[in-house]
Amino acid sequence: MLNISKLGINKLIDSFRPFSSEQTSQRFFYRIIGLALKLIVSITAIYFIVSRIQRAESELSFVGFFGEIIAAPQFPLVLFASLILTTLNWSMEVIKWKILISTQFEVRWKTALKGVLSGVTFGVFSPNRLGEFVGRVLALAPDRRVSGSLLSFVNGLAQTLATFSFGVFGLVYFVQYFGYEVFGGFGTLAIQLTISSSLVLAIMLYFRVDLLTSLFQRISFLKAYHSYFIVFSELPNSILHRIYQ
Template identity: 30%
Template sequence: MHFGSLTYKTKQFFLLLIKLSIVVGAFYFIYKKLTENEELDFHVFIQFLRENEAFSIKTMLFLLFLTFFNWFLEILKWKTLVATVEQISFKNALEQSLGSLTASLFTPNRIGEYGAKAIYYTNGKRKKIVLLNLLSNMMQMGTTIVFGGIGLLLLNSKYDLNIDYFKVSRLVVIIIVILIFTAFAYKQKSFKIKGFSVKRLLQFFKNISIKTKVLGMLLSVLRYFVFSFQFYVLLTIFGVSVSYYNAMIVITSMYLLASIIPSVFIFDVIIKSSVAVYLFSIVGVNDFTTLSIVTLMWLLNFVLPSLFGSYYVLNFNFPKDDTLQC
């Protein structure tokens, strides 16, 4: 972003216009997702929640506590990782995490988060911030793959999903081929991820202390268990009779499949809802209950934090030595 030789007031006006556009865009995105969901009528959903006596004030406070704890861990992880570049307060990490959530809510796979977090820093630090955000997402994705893989294996052995092992083996072969080409490209120093060469990425991650990486992974695992447990709590609230063990097998499998299935942001919720409906139907949970829980999880862990994040977006200012330049 470069405003050239515009006057200070003009620059401020354009900055305010951009911030308002982001907030309005986020609110409109949320509105469309809720009102135009063909799988779950929002009015029926709201009516159901009103009539369900299980949603007491005590229950809602507990669900909100889990949401708070989930984002507390994410913010603490961001603060920990950023410390390798610049020491920031928990308040700064909170502002950057929630503000970037709002700014990236309507971008494909929340790709906008990378740029949104980077602009909180001066030009010289932005590339490192992008890489740290990539590392943070890789840690969370790695956690999802490990626990989801275990869950999927247990789910298949317990319920016999009739997996086509020929197709699975073919997929494995494709992945191996991709890895071979990746290794070759790495040697040629031409392969890039998010604009960075693999060699540079590996060197950057190698320079981060083991203590920081271990703490980041630990926070990722704790966060994973918090929002997975929140999903289980919602199952019990909706009267689903399933043990914690069986529920976690399905929940971990769901998060894995929902994460690896490619989708554009317009169809993201539809695809993830479809995965959840299919998997939970295996343990006897009806479609409406599953869709309601998926919607509540989205409201609690994305919509609610993004509402707070909109405050930080509107109050955003560029770093003092980099005002209105990026």
């Protein structure tokens, strides 16, 4: 008992000892790299947005169009509704990301919010928003980023499936409305059944995301990361259902 107490006291004393000069230099270097990366991402995002506005101005007279929108009497209401919906959307994303990441380790709401906003920033100038998961992962501790990347992949699957679900319903309605004249009754029904079956298959595969564990563990050059792929099999269906909603 005495040895355990001494060991605990020694660890406590070590935790208050100042870092060595090498550790301090390394921490300072990583901090500079992090700040430089954030600055580069911010400048790139601003440049991308400004260039898109300038391109729209040259093609569609963006300034004049935007001026007409501001002059509209319903503009304050539309702006207020847009801000509310944007805040609601990002809040839901933060909640879903917090729920998903908490299946592996606990993170604070501040970290989840930082990850979502960083992901939005990276996604602005990346093709098809592929850089969004990078921003989310960078908000995590270095030893959690591999697992965070895999969980971000699952989050992307949930978002894609939700978009695909609404798209299927819209396409079924579109075929129902316009299909009879082109394909006839039987052809329209066959197309609708095919589209609906694809949605059912996608949902079934999504809720069997645990199969990815054995799939990736069979790839030899990913052997160093085999232990991380267990996160797929540790996701309960209740969590998958919550982030899909």
